[in-house]
Amino acid sequence: MIKNRINQKLKEDKKLLSIYFTAGYPKLTDTVKIIEDLEKNGVDMIEIGLPFSDPLADGPTIQDSSTHALNNGMNTDLLFEQLQNIRETVSIPLVMMGYFNPVFQYGVEAFCKKCQEIGIDGIILPDLPLDVYQDEYEQTFKKYGLINVFLITPQTSDERIRMIDKVSEGFIYMVSSASTTGAKTGFGNEQQTYFERIAELDLKNPQIVGFGISNKATFDQATKNAKGAIIGSAFIKHLTQHGTEKIDGFVRGIR
Amino acid sequence: MSYHVNEKGYYGEFGGAFIPEMLYPNTEELRQNYLSIMEEPSFKEEFQQLLRDYVGRPTPLYFAERMSERYKTKIYLKREDLNHTGAHKVNNTVGQILMAKKLGKNRIIAETGAGQHGVATATVCALMGIECVVYMGEVDIARQAPNVARMKMLGAEVRPALSGSRTLKDATNEAIRDWINNPVDTHYIIGSVVGPHPYPDMVARFQSVISEEIKTQLLEKEGRENPDYVVACVGGGSNAAGAYYHFLDNPEVGIIAVEAAGKGIDTGESAATSALGKVGIIHGSKTLLMQTPDGQITEPYSISAGLDYPGVGPLHAHLFRSGRGEFISITDDEAMTAGLTLCQMEGIIPAIESSHAFAILEQRKFNPTDVVVMNLSGRGDKDLQNYIDYFKL
Numbered sequence: 001m002i003k004n005r006i007n008q009k010l011k012e013d014k015k016l017l018s019i020y021f022t023a024g025y026p027k028l029t030d031t032v033k034i035i036e037d038l039e040k041n042g043v044d045m046i047e048i049g050l051p052f053s054d055p056l057a058d059g060p061t062i063q064d065s066s067t068h069a070l071n072n073g074m075n076t077d078l079l080f081e082q083l084q085n086i087r088e089t090v091s092i093p094l095v096m097m098g099y100f101n102p103v104f105q106y107g108v109e110a111f112c113k114k115c116q117e118i119g120i121d122g123i124i125l126p127d128l129p130l131d132v133y134q135d136e137y138e139q140t141f142k143k144y145g146l147i148n149v150f151l152i153t154p155q156t157s158d159e160r161i162r163m164i165d166k167v168s169e170g171f172i173y174m175v176s177s178a179s180t181t182g183a184k185t186g187f188g189n190e191q192q193t194y195f196e197r198i199a200e201l202d203l204k205n206p207q208i209v210g211f212g213i214s215n216k217a218t219f220d221q222a223t224k225n226a227k228g229a230i231i232g233s234a235f236i237k238h239l240t241q242h243g244t245e246k247i248d249g250f251v252r253g254i255r
Numbered sequence: 256m257s258y259h260v261n262e263k264g265y266y267g268e269f270g271g272a273f274i275p276e277m278l279y280p281n282t283e284e285l286r287q288n289y290l291s292i293m294e295e296p297s298f299k300e301e302f303q304q305l306l307r308d309y310v311g312r313p314t315p316l317y318f319a320e321r322m323s324e325r326y327k328t329k330i331y332l333k334r335e336d337l338n339h340t341g342a343h344k345v346n347n348t349v350g351q352i353l354m355a356k357k358l359g360k361n362r363i364i365a366e367t368g369a370g371q372h373g374v375a376t377a378t379v380c381a382l383m384g385i386e387c388v389v390y391m392g393e394v395d396i397a398r399q400a401p402n403v404a405r406m407k408m409l410g411a412e413v414r415p416a417l418s419g420s421r422t423l424k425d426a427t428n429e430a431i432r433d434w435i436n437n438p439v440d441t442h443y444i445i446g447s448v449v450g451p452h453p454y455p456d457m458v459a460r461f462q463s464v465i466s467e468e469i470k471t472q473l474l475e476k477e478g479r480e481n482p483d484y485v486v487a488c489v490g491g492g493s494n495a496a497g498a499y500y501h502f503l504d505n506p507e508v509g510i511i512a513v514e515a516a517g518k519g520i521d522t523g524e525s526a527a528t529s530a531l532g533k534v535g536i537i538h539g540s541k542t543l544l545m546q547t548p549d550g551q552i553t554e555p556y557s558i559s560a561g562l563d564y565p566g567v568g569p570l571h572a573h574l575f576r577s578g579r580g581e582f583i584s585i586t587d588d589e590a591m592t593a594g595l596t597l598c599q600m601e602g603i604i605p606a607i608e609s610s611h612a613f614a615i616l617e618q619r620k621f622n623p624t625d626v627v628v629m630n631l632s633g634r635g636d637k638d639l640q641n642y643i644d645y646f647k648l
């Protein structure tokens with residue numbers, strides 16, 4: 001079992017609020033301020049989005065933020081540079097989230113090594129499939145103390161969920177509905193049934209729900225059975241409207 | 256050595272299924288079933304009957320006498336331009352619509368660049384009475400108005416892709432996003448030998464009727480099944496995959512792939528992926544890909560919308576990397592000139608994509624006894640405006 005900040009945080013007796021943002025958005029140099037403000041206001045974990053030109057699993061909000069970030073000049077080297085001293089001020093778990101191609105071009109081992117140096121705790125790459133991870137990269141992730149986070153969806157079979165649970169060493173990212181990010185808000189009966197079905201599987205890894213969470217009501221509903229929830233598109237929209245000024249208000253609105 | 260896909264979905268180091276978990280159930284369902292469905296007698300029978308009676312197959316293998324004289328070699332044209340809807344694309348859409356029916360899907364999505372695959376998909380959906388949504392980049396919608404009108408007349412909904420550069424790559428992204436949002440009832444008809452496994456293999460198998468017919472027809476005309484060379488243009492590479500398919504593992508048959516150099520390989524406006532690409536991931540497949548050093552996918556350019564794709568099917572990446580295929584890139588100007596030459600020497604107006612293949616005859620020498628099969632993948636009706644503008648007709 002990898003010991004890092006994610007595992008420590010998961011042991012805390014509370015529902016975890018995790019926030020996603022796209023690095024380099026709205027302004028190129030906002031990265032550190034956003035992370036510090038989120039921690040200051042009680043957020044438990046942060047997903048730092050490495051922007052990609054072709055984000056297949058994302059809806060228009062995160063797509064637009066990625067395009068802007070790239071146009072602002074964000075890239076992998078620059079993001080690492082901005083995060084170089086992040087552990088001097090921030091102690092909550094930090095997770096890198098992005099698509100596989102930019103990581104592949106950087107070199108998977110070089111990327112993991114850099115993440116460890118900076119103090120990144122986990123990585124989420126939605127288009128790095130389970131079998132390729134196991135065959136080619138699992139040892140590298142472990143060598144650098146990184147937790148790889150897998151996704152499950154309402155269509156994922158119980159058998160496959162159990163397989164993912166076995167390989168996972170932190171939490172499982174539970175996609176709330178068959179959708180891209182930001183496509184749906186709120187949960188219906190279908191999600192509730194799914195949340196309960198997963199809870200009944202009694203997995204070894206706690207689950208954190210993502211997609212469709214935008215406010216207190218959806219956060220509470222998602223965390224009734226799960227350990228925590230992730231907000232992405234709704235926070236990006238907040239940044240679009242208010243810049244980095246009112247992050248405290250956004251977080252307070254959730255809990 | 257085999258150049259076909261292995262059991263894990265790879266061609267050498269290329270291929271695989273680099274997809275988010277949201278797409279796993281859909282592609283897994285397809286992966287587990289596509290080969291057995293294609294083997295079912297009822298499937299085979301319906302597929303072959305539609306290719307014959309609806310598409311108009313077999314397409315002729317035509318000995319181009321005047322071209323042969325000019326280039327001092329024996330040139331045969333495989334006339335995919337004579338298919339219903341005007342190109343090879345329909346071979347695949349007929350196969351995939353039957354596949355979708357077998358899988359119990361009642362909604363079809365597709366991506367399209369120039370509109371040829373969109374029209375071929377809308378056509379088979381009309382034939383089967385199935386709902387059809389085609390994603391097309393906003394920029395392409397503006398420059399391919401006749402094909403947009405065709406799709407609408409055929410009953411398809413054409414949805415503009417508004418993200419990124421608003422061309423083929425982005426239309427493909429939008430189609431994939433639609434599939435993520437509609438995982439149960441929808442089948443995604445990909446138009447080329449790209450995308451996650453098993454798409455490259457499935458599309459290649461549906462297109463393989465091209466090389467199957469070449470073998471039979473050549474035996475009749477030349478007394479042998481195998482040509483010395485098969486030449487085809489490559490964007491994603493589906494017409495090429497079909498033309499090469501039954502010759503891949505026969506080293507006596509030379510394979511020539513023709514890519515679009517656009518304004519020239521070093522001009523920054525090109526789509527010659529083998530020359531400009533590095534290994535990367537696009538649309539769920541590990542392949543050669545035009546990208547920045549940072550791994551962002553870049554915009555290709557070609558006068559031909561059908562070759563305007565920043566990647567290439569994993570089969571072709573493998574043919575290039577292994578040296579099995581000879582890759583040549585052709586500029587806009589060379590392709591346009593070759594297209595006009597074919598018009599005036601054989602009375603055939605080719606699609607600009609196909610014109611790229613013909614342009615190699617000006618630079619690649621063959622022996623007088625060589626049998627060279629050129630895959631004439633599509634007709635030029637759709638490109639008339641481009642030809643008019645280019646030649647000031």
